Amino acid sequence: MARFDYVRAHSIAEALQLLGEAGLISRPLAGGTDVMVFVRNEKPPFDRLVDISRVPEMKIIERRGDEVFIGAAVTFTEAEQNALLREVAGCLAEACRSVGGPAVRNAGTLGGNVANAAACADSLPALACLDAVAHVRSLTGERSFLLNELIQGANRTAIRPGELLTHFTFPVPPAGVRSAFLKLGRRNAQAISRLSMAAAGRLDAAGRVDYARLAPGAAMPRPQRFTEVEALLLGQAPTDELLAAAGAKTAEVMIGVTGRRWSTEYKEIAIQAMAEQTLRRVLCQ
Amino acid sequence: MLIEFTLNYQPIAIEAPPDVTLLHLLRDHLNLTGAKEGCSVGECGACSVIMDGRLVNSCLVLAPQAHGSEIITIEGIHAPDGGPNDLQENFITYGAVQCGICIPGMVVAGEALLMRTLTPTRTEIRTALAGNLCRCTGYQQIVDAIEATAVQRRQAS
Ligand code: FES
Ligand code: FES
Numbered sequence: 001m002a003r004f005d006y007v008r009a010h011s012i013a014e015a016l017q018l019l020g021e022a023g024l025i026s027r028p029l030a031g032g033t034d035v036m037v038f039v040r041n042e043k044p045p046f047d048r049l050v051d052i053s054r055v056p057e058m059k060i061i062e063r064r065g066d067e068v069f070i071g072a073a074v075t076f077t078e079a080e081q082n083a084l085l086r087e088v089a090g091c092l093a094e095a096c097r098s099v100g101g102p103a104v105r106n107a108g109t110l111g112g113n114v115a116n117a118a119a120c121a122d123s124l125p126a127l128a129c130l131d132a133v134a135h136v137r138s139l140t141g142e143r144s145f146l147l148n149e150l151i152q153g154a155n156r157t158a159i160r161p162g163e164l165l166t167h168f169t170f171p172v173p174p175a176g177v178r179s180a181f182l183k184l185g186r187r188n189a190q191a192i193s194r195l196s197m198a199a200a201g202r203l204d205a206a207g208r209v210d211y212a213r214l215a216p217g218a219a220m221p222r223p224q225r226f227t228e229v230e231a232l233l234l235g236q237a238p239t240d241e242l243l244a245a246a247g248a249k250t251a252e253v254m255i256g257v258t259g260r261r262w263s264t265e266y267k268e269i270a271i272q273a274m275a276e277q278t279l280r281r282v283l284c285q
Numbered sequence: 286m287l288i289e290f291t292l293n294y295q296p297i298a299i300e301a302p303p304d305v306t307l308l309h310l311l312r313d314h315l316n317l318t319g320a321k322e323g324c325s326v327g328e329c330g331a332c333s334v335i336m337d338g339r340l341v342n343s344c345l346v347l348a349p350q351a352h353g354s355e356i357i358t359i360e361g362i363h364a365p366d367g368g369p370n371d372l373q374e375n376f377i378t379y380g381a382v383q384c385g386i387c388i389p390g391m392v393v394a395g396e397a398l399l400m401r402t403l404t405p406t407r408t409e410i411r412t413a414l415a416g417n418l419c420r421c422t423g424y425q426q427i428v429d430a431i432e433a434t435a436v437q438r439r440q441a442s
Contacts, residue, residue, distance in 0.1 A: 006286070006303035006349040029347065036306065036345040037326045051350055077339070101416020102394070104327055106339040107346070 003039070005048040012057050012137065012166055018050045020139040020162045028052050028164055030073050031107035033100070034116040053109070058166060061085060070168045072111025076123075077102070079110060088172050091179035091198040095126035098183045098196075111165045114147070119154045122196060125217030126181050128225055129198035132170040138163040148224045177202045177211050180281040182274050195219055195267060197274040201233070201282040209233045209283060214246075219254050219271055226253050229275065238283040247276035290351045292317075293361030307346035308332045311358060319359035319389045323418070330417030333390035333397075334358045340397035342416070359389035362396055371437060372396060375430040383421035390417050395431040403439045407432060 006029075009015035019026045029035050029049035038044075052058060058073035061082045068088060070079070076096040079085055086093045099105050099113070099122045113123045114134060127147050134150045136143045136159055143163075150158050159165060173179070179200035196217035204210040212233040214226045229249045236242050251272040255264060288310070289298045301314050308325075311317045311334070323331030325344045332343045335357040364370045369377070372395055382388050391414065398405055398413035405413070410428045419427065 002302040002304040004304050006347060008349070008352070029350075032345045032347055032350070033327055036347065039304075040325055049347065051347075053350065100327070101330065102397075102413055103330060103333060103340045103342045103416045104345075106336075107341050 004044045004046060006051065007048060008051040009055055012055060012164070015050055015052050015055060015164055016137060016139050016162075018048075019164055024048055025161065026050050028115075030109040030112045031075060033104050033108040034112055034118075052164065058111070060167075063172065064169075066172050067169045068172055070110060072114075072165045072167055073109050074111075076100075076105035076108050076110070076113075080105065089126070089130055089170070089179065091129050091181040091200060092123065092126040094181035095122045095183075095196070095198065098122050098181065110168065114150070114168075115157060115159060115165050117151045117153075117155050117157050119221065120194075120196075120218040122181075122183065122217065124151070124223040125196050125198040125215040126179075127168065127170070128215040128217075128223035129179060129200055129213045130170040130173070131213075131225075132168045134165055135167050135169065136163045137166050142166075148222045151222050153221050173200060174202065174211060178282045179213070180278050182278045182281075183217075184270055184274060195270050195274060197271070197278045199275070199278040199282050201238075201279060203238065203283060207237055208235055209238060210235075212279075214250065214275060214279070216250065216254060216271060216275070219267060220257060226250055228253050233279070233283075238279070243276045243279050243283075246279055247272035247274075250275035286349060288349055288352050290353060291355040293357055301348050303347075303349050305348045306344050307334070307336075307348050307351050307356070308343040310348040310351070311343060317358055317360050320393075321386055321389060323386070323390075327416075328418070329387075330390040330394060330414075331387055333393040333417065335393060335397050335400075338397075338400065340394055340413075340416075357393070357396075359393055362392060372399070372430065372434045375433045375437075376427070379426045379430040379433065381422055381426035381430040387417060387419040387421075391419065391427050395427075395434070398431065399435060399438065403435050403442065405432070405435055 024047040026048045027046040029051045030053045058071035060071045076099045080093050080096040113121045134145050181198045183196040198215045200213040202211040212230040214229045229246050251268045286303050321331035323329035327342045327345045334343045337354050394417050410431050
């Protein structure tokens with residue numbers, strides 16, 4: 001006997017009907033890069049997978065007014081190659097390019113990356129850096145969350161049974177803002193992030209920082225911006241000293257949240273250097 | 286459940302349980318054993334196939350997800366007479382094959398790249414193979430074989 005059933009949804013409305021159907025437990029399936037690994041090792045905690053990977057409304061990437069709309073079933077490859085994202089959300093395009101190998105990027109989706117909420121998920125710091133909002137729908141309505149509200153810890157989110165993460169929105173960053181993503185893994189290809197960093201920034205006419213965003217990944221239980229570091233940068237010229245101070249502050253904030261553990265000695269130096277480098281890329285090049 | 290798709294340019298319909306992977310469907314239900322099961326978790330690329338024009342790990346695709354798709358496996362990659370095609374010949378010429386277990390995946394990944402571009406840089410070739418592990422060759426010869434094929438196909442077209 002099959003351990004679970006499969007059904008394909010062709011629209012969000014149909015997916016919500018299927019996910020909300022009484023009497024059996026249904027869960028969404030998109031690229032399968034997490035779900036398929038999970039069901040190989042564990043007894044599936046569901047009766048049926050609802051395939052949402054081809055729902056057209058969930059594959060859209062477009063500008064809507066002063067927001068960017070990204071469907072949750074957009075794959076990493078689609079996000080990475082998208083002209084709009086490359087232009088206004090470089091950190092997200094770069095984060096998507098750094099995920100897994102090409103086959104994983106062709107299948108895995110942004111929605112799956114967020115809903116699975118692995119601490120090392122590469123899209124999380126980029127989405128947090130962009131102040132992205134996740135939109136979750138069910139038969140009874142829609143709920144919206146900032147990333148650090150949606151994600152409650154490693155592999156834990158606020159998404160309830162019967163709900164579907166449908167799309168993300170984020171404000172189009174002001175003109176001239178550049179953003180970047182940097183990742184530290186054990187090797188170049190297919191690496192699981194040990195640490196990652198998303199940053200965005202801009203200089204004013206006088207060469208001083210007038211926009212700064214910084215969000216480390218993999219180091220934190222939840223994705224979040226480091227507003228203390230951003231505050232330290234604003235109004236200053238991006239000198240080596242300033243970037244070094246921002247790096248040191250980043251390490252300090254991280255340790256403030258996670259406390260000191262066995263890996264801190266390594267991560268403290270690494271996160272400092274990564275913050276410095278990522279900020280240098282967006283502010284100095 | 287009935288799964289219908291295009292397999293190596295031929296329409297096919299097959300009855301299979303909904304919870305098997307595309308890799309198992311190919312190997313155990315369709316007797317196409319070219320795609321290998323290395324890790325089953327998307328890390329080795331031995332199970333690579335092309336799905337709707339894109340490289341995927343068939344161990345991470347649920348078989349019914351293939352319904353309505355076009356799948357190309359290593360069995361669908363050959364010269365018109367059924368022998369090795371130019372890419373496969375180049376794998377031999379450049380000494381890119383040792384034990385062979387990774388090779389179906391490497392050839393499929395190479396073809397997936399060459400379907401998109403005939404002017405890949407060496408870095409692009411390496412990136413295209415980033416999900417395919419080889420414990421024998423050191424990759425160099427595999428990159429050489431793909432690069433040579435790109436040059437030859439460019440000249441031929
Ligand atoms: S068997 Fe599929 S990637 Fe290893
Ligand atoms: S030839 Fe042996 S693993 Fe590649």
